[in-house]
Structures are given as structure tokens and as C-alpha cells.
Amino acid sequence: MGRALEVVAGFATNPGATFTALTASTGQSFTVRGTDINKPTWLLSEWAFNASVGELRIRSPRLHDFFSGIRNRITAAFSMPPNFTPVNDSYAQRLYAQDNLTVELTGGGAEIDTAALLIGYEDLGGVAGRFIDVPTLLKIGLNVVTVEVTVTAVATGNFGGAVAVNSSIDNLIANTDYAVLGGTTDTRGDAVGITGVDFGNLRVGFPAEPSVRNLTANWFVQLSDAFSSAWIPVFNSANKTQTTVDVQTNGAGGTFIINLNCVQLLPGSVPGGATGAAVQAGGGGAPTSAGQPH
Amino acid sequence: MANSLARPVAGPHGEEDFPKGHPGRNDYDPESQEAKDWASQNVHPLGERDFPVGHTAAADTPGNLNHLTWAPGVDPLNPHREAHTGRTPAQVEGLRKLSEAASRQAQESPVTYPVDAAVLNAMLDTRRKDLGRDLLTPEEYQSVVRDYHVQRSSDVEKATEELKLTVRDQAISYVMSRGYSLEVASIITDREGPERVLQQAGIKPR
Numbered sequence: 132m133g134r135a136l137e138v139v140a141g142f143a144t145n146p147g148a149t150f151t152a153l154t155a156s157t158g159q160s161f162t163v164r165g166t167d168i169n170k171p172t173w174l175l176s177e178w179a180f181n182a183s184v185g186e187l188r189i190r191s192p193r194l195h196d197f198f199s200g201i202r203n204r205i206t207a208a209f210s211m212p213p214n215f216t217p218v219n220d221s222y223a224q225r226l227y228a229q230d231n232l233t234v235e236l237t238g239g240g241a242e243i244d245t246a247a248l249l250i251g252y253e254d255l256g257g258v259a260g261r262f263i264d265v266p267t268l269l270k271i272g273l274n275v276v277t278v279e280v281t282v283t284a285v286a287t288g289n290f291g292g293a294v295a296v297n298s299s300i301d302n303l304i305a306n307t308d309y310a311v312l313g314g315t316t317d318t319r320g321d322a323v324g325i326t327g328v329d330f331g332n333l334r335v336g337f338p339a340e341p342s343v344r345n346l347t348a349n350w351f352v353q354l355s356d357a358f359s360s361a362w363i364p365v366f367n368s369a370n371k372t373q374t375t376v377d378v379q380t381n382g383a384g385g386t387f388i389i390n391l392n393c394v395q396l397l398p399g400s401v402p403g404g405a406t407g408a409a410v411q412a413g414g415g416g417a418p419t420s421a422g423q424p425h
Numbered sequence: 426m427a428n429s430l431a432r433p434v435a436g437p438h439g440e441e442d443f444p445k446g447h448p449g450r451n452d453y454d455p456e457s458q459e460a461k462d463w464a465s466q467n468v469h470p471l472g473e474r475d476f477p478v479g480h481t482a483a484a485d486t487p488g489n490l491n492h493l494t495w496a497p498g499v500d501p502l503n504p505h506r507e508a509h510t511g512r513t514p515a516q517v518e519g520l521r522k523l524s525e526a527a528s529r530q531a532q533e534s535p536v537t538y539p540v541d542a543a544v545l546n547a548m549l550d551t552r553r554k555d556l557g558r559d560l561l562t563p564e565e566y567q568s569v570v571r572d573y574h575v576q577r578s579s580d581v582e583k584a585t586e587e588l589k590l591t592v593r594d595q596a597i598s599y600v601m602s603r604g605y606s607l608e609v610a611s612i613i614t615d616r617e618g619p620e621r622v623l624q625q626a627g628i629k630p631r
Binding site for chain 1: 497498509510520523524525527528529530531532533534535536537538539540541542543544545546549553559560561563566577589590594595597598599601602607626627628631
């Protein structure tokens, strides 16, 4: 069993002023995955992308109350967390195994409105993703590299347009671990998702908001920092063709140029990765020590 | 107040001590045009001016841009252009049509099933070693993923079954969400009865 991070997104069609339960994106669910009840699961963030102003509401009898619960105003055309933002410090809502969260939106009367929850599992049965914390990143980080991909989103409100991280520029060093600090987008949507074996095949993600780069550019670093835990995803370039980036947005669809801000890591420092011993040694002759200047 | 930064200029007889019209000159005549011009440039009651006379940001400088509103991403001199990109309306429209067509053809992302990264990566490495190369084709990759699910399906089913919460577990989980420790929540649940706890919480057992 191991750590997992999952962005679960959904959409409401023509919600208008009526709280409308979100339809989860294909293959996703707002029911918290089954875990040992002793192992904490966290709602680390939430955000919504509405074309019209609205309200995002998250309720459960297991949370504060089932009457109004967590309810936040969503400003139009701005895909940022109204609550649980990892900027500076924050507070995560504990979630409980198998709890069916009621996630609702209001918004426009003739549009698809969207929202996303970011759920962190400290120990999820049958799943083990590779994540590091900030001190580890500072200790084993080597070089900064940007992964740029172009994603064509679908207009159905689901995640779509998945492309491999090397689909636009194939510059990753063979058999090398990379930490994903966060990313940026040039187009507004709801959520950018990154999926791969190294993340336990669950989708990690961040808000697709182009105007607040100081939050999304190092989203996972800020999450790790704010919640004092390991939430920085790590993938190995041996899996680059199967590590994909996609986008979930509203009925407008669109073409998104996504930059993932990554850091090359010292080979063999993060457990659970590909050993990459088949042909070429990890890192292609990378140094054996790393770290930030002091 | 006098602007101490005013620099003297080179006159016909060499470097002058102060510019023309400056009160420090020995030929200073407060009624002369030069003195009036110098005063208009350099003498202002404290706090009257925001910027020196002639400064591009001074409110009385012809052609200053102070009236413009600088919204994020918008060029105020070309407000018709798209914010953050600077594209013309024609470009925006062209891109919108192109993007719309592309979105119609785009595919929804495939559904992936959760895996244990350590186990699957080890299986992928074994395949890489067998083949003698690092990069697997999508078919080779998918065959390993299939093998993983076949091998792990019984384990996963077992784990899923083990993790499936009983009515008692669900009741304990609810009581814990009210702030009680596992031990106390267990005592409360057993004393009250799990069905009653869930009923009072408005939770249907799953």
C-alpha cells in the first residue's frame, strides 16, 4: 500500500441557479476510495471553472454538515481554488473511506460548468504512487527542465486529449526520475491532469488557470509545503510514452499548451521506479550528488 | 522647492555655474522670462506635483498615458487585442474555429486502472531487460499492464474485499469524523449500535 494523489473532476450541464450534482469525468467518482479507516485521506484543494458566476458546494454527513457544508462563491472565468488553496499555509479537510461526497455547482443556464477536487491518500490499498516532499526535492534535485505539450481538449466536460509527455519535445534523459513541480497553461480550463504508472495510474493535476502562474507553476511543491507531506509526483523517463497529460474543461473545448515544470533527480533516489538497467544507465552519466546551493 | 538636480549648461564663455534663470546666478532677474521659465520648471509647493515638469508620467505632460487602465494581460493601446496573447480579433476567431474543429475530433482520455507503481515498474523493467531496450512500444507496454492486472486481480479483489467497510466500520468511521479516536469511536459504536449511529447521521450503509 502507498501514497496516491488524484484530481477528480466533473461537470454540470446548464445548472443555472439550481445546485446541480456534478457528473464525474469518465472513469472517475466523487466517492472516496476504500482505505483503512486509520489511514488519513485529505481534500487538499477544490476549484471550479464557470463561464458564469456560481457556487460550488461539497457536502457529506461525515464532513461538518450535510446542510450547506463547504460552500464557496465561484467567480466567472477564473479557475482557481476558492478554498483549500496551498498558497502560504492551508488546512486540508479529512475525508473518510467510501464516503460519497455530494459535489454540486450552480452557474449558467446554457453552459457546461466544471469543478475539480484534489484528493490525497496517505495509504491507498493496491495503489502506490511515487511522491517526494520538499526536503527530498532540495536534496536530490539536479536540473530544471520544462515538458511542453499541446493538448486538444474535448467539449464534453470530461478529461480528454491525452498526449504523452514527450509528444512535442522529446528531451528527457533516458531512465531518469523527474519531479513534477507544477505547470502552466496558456488557455483557461478546469484542470490539467497528468497520468502515469509512476503515479499509480491515478491522475494528478492542477488548475488550468493561465493568469496565476505563481500558484500553478509550483503547485505540487506548494501542496507539499502547505501540508508538510510528500505530494510532489515523480515519474521515470523510461515511462515517458505512457505518462500522459490531458485537460478537462467546459463546452468550449480548446487547444492548450501546457508546460510542466520538472526537476531531474539523482538516479535511484526515489523508490519504486524503473531501474532502467536494460540498456542505458540511469541519468546517462548523471552526477552522484545534488542539491540546492546553501 | 528648487530642483537641486538642475544642471548648469556650457555657455559661450565655458561652463556656467547655474542654468539660465536659476536664482543662484549673479544675473538673476526674477522678472525675466528665463527666471519665470526656470521657476515653472523647478519651483512647486511641497507635494503639489507628482512628477517633474515634462516627465512622461506627469499629469500635465502632453501625451502622457496616465489615463489608461492597465488590466492584466491587456495592452491599453490595443485593447481590441486578446488579453494575454495580443492576438488580433481575426486571429482569435481563426484560432477559435480551428480549436473548435480540433476539439470535435479530440478523444476523451482512456480510463486507467490504479496500479502499484513499484510492482508494475519492476515488471516493465523485466520486459525491458528481456527485449534489450529501454523504450517499449505501446503494445509491449499494454501487454505488461495486462499481465499486471491478471497477476494482481486476485490480490486486488482480496484487498478490495478486505478494505470494504462493514456497517460497524462505517459507523466507527462516522464517529471518528466527529473527532473521536478509533478506540473511543469503537466503544461508542458498540454501545449505541452501528445501525443506529448511521441512521442518526443520515448515512445509508453501503
